[in-house]
Amino acid sequence: xxxxxxxxxxxxxxxxxxxxxxxxxxxxxxxxxxxxxxxxxxxxxxxxxxxxxxxxxxxxxxxxxxxxxxxxxxxxxxxxxxxxxxxxxxxxxxxxxxxxxxxxxxxxxxxxxxxxxxxxxxxxxxxxxxxxx
Amino acid sequence: xxxxxxxxxxxxxxxxxxxxxxxxxxxxxxxxxxxxxxxxxxxxxxxxxxxxxxxxxxxxxxxxxxxxxxxxxxxxxxxxxxxxxxxxxxxxxxxxxxxxxxxxxxxxxxxxxxxxxxxxxxxxxxxxxxxxxxxxxxxxxxxxxxxxxxxxxxxxxxxxxxxxxxxxxxxxxxxxxxxxxxxxxxxxxxxxxxxxxxxxxxxxxxxxxxxxxxxxxxxxxxxxxxxxxxxxxxxxxxxxxxxxxxxxxxxxxxxxxxxxxxxxxxxxxxxxxxxxxxxxxxxxxxxxxxxxxxxxxxxxxxxxxxxxxxxxxxxxxxxxxxxxxxxxxxxxxxxxxxxxxxxxxxxxxxxxxxxxxxxxxxxxxxxxxxxxxxxxxxxxxxxxxxxxxxxxxxxxxxxxxxxxxxxxxxxxxxxxxxxxxxxxxxxxxxxxxxxxxxxxxxxxxxxxxxxxxxxxxxxxxxxxxxxxxxxxxxxxxxxxxxxxxxxxxxxxxxxxxxxxxxxxxxxxxxxxxxxxxxxxxxxxxxxxxxxxxxxxxxxxxxxxxxxxxxxxxxxxxxxxxxxxxxxxxxxxxxxxxxxxxxxxxxxxxxxxxxxxxxxxxxxxxxxxxxxxxxxxxxxxxxxxxxxxxxxxxxxxxxxxxxxxxxxxxxxxxxxxxxxxxxxxxxxxxxxxxxxxxxxxxxxxxxxxxxxxxxxxxxxxxxxxxxxxxxxxxxxxxxxxxxxxxxxxxxxxxxxxxxxxxxxxxxxxxxxxxxxxxxxxxxxxxxxxxxxxxxxxxxxxxxxxxxxxxxxxxxxxxxxxxxxxxxxxxxxxxxxxxxxxxx
Ligand code: SF4
Ligand code: SF4
Ligand code: SF4
Ligand code: SF4
Ligand code: SF4
Ligand code: FES
Numbered sequence: 001x002x003x004x005x006x007x008x009x010x011x012x013x014x015x016x017x018x019x020x021x022x023x024x025x026x027x028x029x030x031x032x033x034x035x036x037x038x039x040x041x042x043x044x045x046x047x048x049x050x051x052x053x054x055x056x057x058x059x060x061x062x063x064x065x066x067x068x069x070x071x072x073x074x075x076x077x078x079x080x081x082x083x084x085x086x087x088x089x090x091x092x093x094x095x096x097x098x099x100x101x102x103x104x105x106x107x108x109x110x111x112x113x114x115x116x117x118x119x120x121x122x123x124x125x126x127x128x129x130x131x132x133x
Numbered sequence: 134x135x136x137x138x139x140x141x142x143x144x145x146x147x148x149x150x151x152x153x154x155x156x157x158x159x160x161x162x163x164x165x166x167x168x169x170x171x172x173x174x175x176x177x178x179x180x181x182x183x184x185x186x187x188x189x190x191x192x193x194x195x196x197x198x199x200x201x202x203x204x205x206x207x208x209x210x211x212x213x214x215x216x217x218x219x220x221x222x223x224x225x226x227x228x229x230x231x232x233x234x235x236x237x238x239x240x241x242x243x244x245x246x247x248x249x250x251x252x253x254x255x256x257x258x259x260x261x262x263x264x265x266x267x268x269x270x271x272x273x274x275x276x277x278x279x280x281x282x283x284x285x286x287x288x289x290x291x292x293x294x295x296x297x298x299x300x301x302x303x304x305x306x307x308x309x310x311x312x313x314x315x316x317x318x319x320x321x322x323x324x325x326x327x328x329x330x331x332x333x334x335x336x337x338x339x340x341x342x343x344x345x346x347x348x349x350x351x352x353x354x355x356x357x358x359x360x361x362x363x364x365x366x367x368x369x370x371x372x373x374x375x376x377x378x379x380x381x382x383x384x385x386x387x388x389x390x391x392x393x394x395x396x397x398x399x400x401x402x403x404x405x406x407x408x409x410x411x412x413x414x415x416x417x418x419x420x421x422x423x424x425x426x427x428x429x430x431x432x433x434x435x436x437x438x439x440x441x442x443x444x445x446x447x448x449x450x451x452x453x454x455x456x457x458x459x460x461x462x463x464x465x466x467x468x469x470x471x472x473x474x475x476x477x478x479x480x481x482x483x484x485x486x487x488x489x490x491x492x493x494x495x496x497x498x499x500x501x502x503x504x505x506x507x508x509x510x511x512x513x514x515x516x517x518x519x520x521x522x523x524x525x526x527x528x529x530x531x532x533x534x535x536x537x538x539x540x541x542x543x544x545x546x547x548x549x550x551x552x553x554x555x556x557x558x559x560x561x562x563x564x565x566x567x568x569x570x571x572x573x574x575x576x577x578x579x580x581x582x583x584x585x586x587x588x589x590x591x592x593x594x595x596x597x598x599x600x601x602x603x604x605x606x607x608x609x610x611x612x613x614x615x616x617x618x619x620x621x622x623x624x625x626x627x628x629x630x631x632x633x634x635x636x637x638x639x640x641x642x643x644x645x646x647x648x649x650x651x652x653x654x655x656x657x658x659x660x661x662x663x664x665x666x667x668x669x670x671x672x673x674x675x676x677x678x679x680x681x682x683x684x685x686x687x688x689x690x691x692x693x694x695x696x697x698x699x700x701x702x703x704x705x706x707x708x709x710x711x712x713x714x715x716x717x718x719x720x721x722x723x724x725x726x727x728x729x730x731x732x733x734x735x736x737x738x739x740x741x742x743x744x745x746x747x748x749x750x751x752x753x754x755x756x757x758x759x760x761x762x763x764x765x766x767x768x769x770x771x772x773x774x775x776x777x778x779x780x781x782x783x784x785x786x787x788x789x790x791x792x793x794x795x796x797x798x799x800x801x802x803x804x805x806x807x808x809x810x811x812x813x814x815x816x817x818x819x820x821x822x823x824x825x826x827x828x829x830x831x832x833x834x835x836x837x838x839x840x841x842x843x844x845x846x847x848x849x850x851x852x853x854x855x856x857x858x859x860x861x862x863x864x865x866x867x868x869x870x871x872x873x874x875x876x877x878x879x880x881x882x883x884x885x886x887x888x889x890x891x892x893x894x895x896x897x898x899x900x901x902x903x904x905x906x907x908x909x910x911x912x913x914x915x916x917x918x919x920x921x922x923x924x925x926x927x928x929x930x931x932x933x934x935x936x937x938x939x940x941x942x943x944x945x946x947x948x949x950x951x952x953x954x955x
Contacts, residue, residue: 056233057345072342078268080234080342103233 034111039094041112042087042125043132045105051131052106055082059098059107067091068098085127089115108132137204152195152206153181163208164217164249166224166242166331167283168196171387172292177284179220180246183208192216214250221252226259227306229278237333240346243281264309269317271879272338272396273327277309280334286310286326293389295525295548296320310334321864322880323518324395328379328388339396339875340376344368351378352775353828355762356394357448357755358867360669361386361497361519362764363394364828367401367756367775374401374756374775384829385498391518392865396876400754401776403873405738407751408780418749423781423791426748430706431795433731434464437704442468442693446709447477447669447677448870449785450760450772452807454673454680456789456800457708463798467687468702471677472634472670473716474690475641475945479633479667480678483645487653489838491678492817494652495628495664496766496832501527503662505534505624507617509561509631509640509648511543511553511922515864516632517668517765521545524630534624536617538564540859541929542922554617555924558857559639559849559948560607564614565647566844567603570595571618572654578622579656587841591650594843622655626662634670635715635868636860636932639947643844653839668765671868672755676763679815679833694722697729704731708785709752711869713741714938717945718910735788738873741935751782758784760804761811761826763833770830771823847947855950856892856928858906860939863931872933884937886915886930888953889923896953906930908942908951915939928953 025032034040045052055072067090073083098107117123134145139152139161146155151174156163167178176197183195186205192213195206207213224243232238267275287299287310298320302311312318327335349368356363364384368376377395381388400406410426411418434441441464445457461469471477480491488494500506500523514521521544527533528548535551537543538561546553556564572578573592582588600611621627629648633640648665657663669675683689688696694712696702698721705726712722726732726745734746743749755762756775763769778784783791786807790800801807805823812821817833825831851857863881871877886906888898898904902917906928915930915937923929928951930939943949 054234055342056238057348058233061345061347074342078266078274 034113038111038113039096039109041089041110041115042098042130043108043110044085044127044130045108046132051082051085051127052104053082053085054080054104054106055085056103058101058103062097062101064095064097065091065093082127085130087125087130089123089125090120135200135202137200137202137206139206140208146200150200152183152185152198152200152204155200156195156206156208161208163195164246165196166246166281167285169285169289169329170381171389172285172288175284175288177282178224180217182213182216182220184210184213218250218252221247221250222255222257224281225252225255226257227262228281229261235279235333236336236341237279238345241333242331267317270319270322272322272876273318273324274336274338274341275318276334276336277311279332280310281332282308282310283331284310285329285331286335289325289329290320292529293522293526294321294323294325295529295544299326322392322396322876323390324392325389328390328395337376337396339399340368343375344370349375349378352756352773353380353383354756354772354775355672355770356390357672357762358393358397358871359517360671360674360765361517362672362762362768362770363390363519364770365390365394367398369775372776374398386519386522389519389522392880393867393871393874393877394519396879397871397874399875400737400870400873401756402779403738405873406779406782407737407739407743407749408782409751410781411749413747418746423783426750427791427795430733430748431792433704434706434792435796437731438464439466440696440701440703441466441706442688442696442702442704443470443706443708444690444693444710444712445469445471445677445682446868447471447671447674448709448755448868450673450758450804451676451680451763451769451811452760452804453708453785453789454677454682455807455811456786456793458680458682459798459800460789460793460796463793463796468684468693468696469682469687470684470690470693471682471710472674472690473712473945474684475638476633476635476670477674477678477683478642479631479640479645480669480675481683483642484649484667486642486842487646487649487840489840490816490835492675492767492833492835493665493667493765494658494835494837495666496768497523497666497764498766499628499662499664499666500524500630501531501533503527503533503626503628505536505621505627507621507627507629508535508537508545509539509629509644510637510861511537511539511541511545512637512861513630513632513668514544516634516670516862516867518864520630520668524548534620536620538617541924541927546922552617554609554613556607556609558859558927559847560603561639562643562647562844562846563598563603564607564609565644565651566595566598566846567600567614568618568621569647569650569654570598571600571615572622572651575615575619577619578654581656582654585653585839585841587843591841591843621651626660627655627657628663629665630668631665632668632670632862634674634862636862638717638945639847643846646842647844649839650841650844653841658839659837666766670862672764673762675765675767676761676769679763679767679818680811690716694725697725700728702729704733705729706733706735707742707746708735709737711736711740711742713745714869714935714940715932717940717943719938719941720910735785740869750788751780752788753778753782753784757782758786758804760786761808767817767833767835768830769818769821769826769833771826849948852950855952856888856926858886858908858928858930858943858949858951859947860930860932860943863933866931866933869933869935872935884915884931884934884939885918886928887918887920887923888928889925890919890921891925892923892953893917893919896955898953898955902955905954906942906951907954908949910942910944913937913939913941
């Protein structure tokens with residue numbers, strides 16, 4: 001084969017790409033559109049102004065990274081609620097098992113993926129920070 | 134043995150077994166919901182249905198059907214599975230199925246069976262129950278919406294606890310479990326019903342929502358309250374004891390516990406625990422390091438030498454008691470004792486003289502194997518509640534005759550056919566002597582009795598105790614005394630039970646000897662179901678006696694206190710004991726401890742005694758250390774740590790070890806090593822090791838050499854116009870430690886004085902009135918409790934409470950004469 005042919009071939013591909021729409025996203029000027037079932041930061045769902053979570057302890061039990069801490073409390077009506085609900089995002093592996101385990105559909109995962117932070121403490125997401133806004 | 138076939142497997146089982154028992158025995162699982170091996174067969178739930186070929190393949194409940202020879206049983210045919218599914222569907226029909234918020238989830242029989250039988254939908258539909266949930270007491274929540282009407286709670290409360298707080302109410306679909314008149318639950322709060330409830334109807338509130346069952350690490354151990362030595366499982370999470378876990382296979386008592394054992398564990402992780410050593414500087418206790426504390430104590434002990442003294446609580450382990458003794462020997466002192474000196478006298482003096490051994494020649498298991506029980510004081514139930522359960526079962530199931538000799542009535546007196554003889558307080562020894570007199574006179578004595586040493590002396594001494602003479606002074610009739618003596622002597626097997634402890638100064642060596650005399654006279658010794666069981670108060674009281682932690686050559690507890698006051702004791706080391714509250718004569722004790730040169734207290738809490746100390750050491754609870762406890766019937770049991778040590782706490786074993794090292798001695802390195810030494814030196818413990826004790830423990834043998842001893846009777850000058858105050862244990866408390874357990878304090882938070890209706894109406898005292906009780910020692914304000922069980926002229930007060938310590942007015946006499954005013 002003519003030794004020039006492959007080079008011309010290669011250049012043709014390169015050249016064709018020059019005129020294609022770019023894949024690279026100019027982050028942060030441009031922002032991605034995350035898929036609906038993307039597994040990002042968790043959120044605790046709210047209903048009637050209260051977190052839906054009933055502190056059943058199933059998500060901390062199922063969590064393979066053991067990063068969820070729940071402490072149940074008893075309110076004035078003797079109902080169970082999460083007095084403490086914390087996720088350590090440094091340990092979370094975003095597997096979504098917690099969402100699957102929840103018997104009352106109280107926790108979901110959002111499209112939020114920008115989780116970088118300056119201090120380790122800020123990676124502990126308390127109940128207040130997790131509540132659906 | 135009966136031969137039968139279960140699921141095509143040839144098996145054998147004992148004659149009295151049910152199909153369920155036979156299957157279980159041979160490793161075949163039949164699901165149950167309403168059956169409990171401790172209770173009588175009931176057959177309420179139909180989960181255990183099986184097919185029996187001989188019964189034309191009909192489905193019959195396995196838990197209530199006795200086996201017969203040649204039975205052919207199938208436990209899991211498709212028809213049976215279908216029937217069981219239907220049972221579950223019907224149970225779930227009105228059930229709330231709120232597992233996410235139900236504390237039972239994970240440990241729920243209904244949940245497990247629903248999962249196992251894959252009942253994911255229900256063919257039927259109906260409204261859910263809407264019963265009011267009982268949140269009225271702080272220990273047990275009753276949510277009858279989740280109830281499956283298995284009846285276990287009502288049955289255990291009746292058959293074993295004999296309280297009868299719960300029962301079925303209404304009919305048909307309306308049936309529910311309720312208390313009388315649908316009132317809120319108000320019972321003795323043993324929690325037995327909670328432990329057997331298969332669903333989340335009955336829940337322990339102190340543990341509610343704290344954790345899931347599967348998140349707990351279970352550690353088997355031994356209860357640290359009373360001498361019954363119940364086995365206990367602690368549920369631990371994150372180094373915290375969160376609850377006690379029911380284990381139906383544990384111990385002779387099959388997991389049964391009393392209120393303090395089940396609900397009194399909170400002292401272990403209490404916020405009030407001491408966590409650093411403290412030393413008194415310029416009059417106040419300030420934090421210090423262990424090194425400094427050990428240094429100061431060692432120096433003081435060294436200079437005090439033979440004028441050092443030690444008091445220990447019989448709650449610490451055998452190994453620690455041995456090391457404590459070694460420490461005292463290192464400084465050249467033999468002044469050590471426990472339990473005020475008198476509370477162990479029944480064993481260390483009474484039984485030693487009468488039986489030649491400081492231990493009881495009977496076991497708790499004998500309670501159910503005997504024909505007749507003679508119980509001294511109804512307090513037997515309050516001091517050792519799980520022994521009380523054994524008595525309940527013996528009387529109700531085995532038709533054991535119960536005779537009680539007491540200064541007041543009590544729960545035991547309510548048992549079917551129980552005979553209670555109420556005597557004037559303090560006259561029990563005279564009555565027992567009169568029983569002996571009747572036995573001798575009526576020729577009811579065993580043939581061997583006359584040859585036992587001391588018979589002639591006893592016979593002579595008994596001359597003064599004719600039933601008529603004694604009856605006149607003790608408030609019984611001569612006929613009663615004769616009847617009891619005859620019943621006791623004529624019973625084939627008879628067992629005597631009596632409690633000893635700090636609140637029973639009258640239960641001393643003389644009482645023990647008097648009772649031993651009865652057993653020796655009638656030959657009721659050394660046989661199954663016979664003997665005398667001395668029930669010492671604390672978890673390791675018998676161990677403290679076995680380890681010899683009481684004065685033999687040196688000062689006893691009484692002399693140590695006097696020595697502190699007079700200056701002959703320079704340094705006093707108190708490990709765990711709280712004499713300021715628990716020993717009689719508060720004023721004297723407080724003055725003595727104030728006077729002593731140097732006081733060291735090692736304790737879990739800043740007790741009233743610790744607050745007076747020069748050095749306070751934070752000690753470990755039973756859940757943080759290893760060692761052995763010996764129960765009243767000499768069951769030696771091994772305990773292992775359930776949690777890591779709290780704060781800077783050290784076990785008494787480490788504390789004594791560090792001091793011995795500091796003083797130039799060589800302490801044993803581990804409790805296991807010390808136990809080796811114990812097993813080679815303590816009589817009865819031979820051959821024991823931690824490995825051989827295992828989970829069940831082992832009995833230390835007791836061999837007796839009987840001889841008759843003439844017991845001294847108490848002289849009781851009754852004071853006219855005054856009332857007789859007797860002290861004792863409240864059902865919910867043991868010693869002063871239970872004050873740091875939440876359960877006991879919820880149910881019984883403060884001291885009280887119990888008086889008869891007649892006295893109350895005469896003095897116009899109403900329930901809960903504050904009354905002033907005055908003795909020659911002083912006076913104290915207590916809440917009045919009016920009860921049917923007190924005879925006229927007699928008052929009762931428990932002794933556990935720091936704030937309202939009855940020991941402020943008691944001097945250590947069996948009966949204190951007091952007056953009441955409003
Ligand atoms: S599984 Fe759901 S209800 Fe249970 S603790 Fe987690 S978020 Fe709360
Ligand atoms: S009792 Fe059992 S089945 Fe019923 S809600 Fe509680 S855990 Fe679920
Ligand atoms: S706690 Fe004990 S006494 Fe009370 S209802 Fe339950 S079993 Fe009966
Ligand atoms: S409360 Fe519990 S133990 Fe009692 S009948 Fe109902 S399910 Fe059975
Ligand atoms: S206090 Fe005594 S009777 Fe009660 S559980 Fe503990 S050892 Fe058993
Ligand atoms: S377990 Fe047999 S009927 Fe309930």
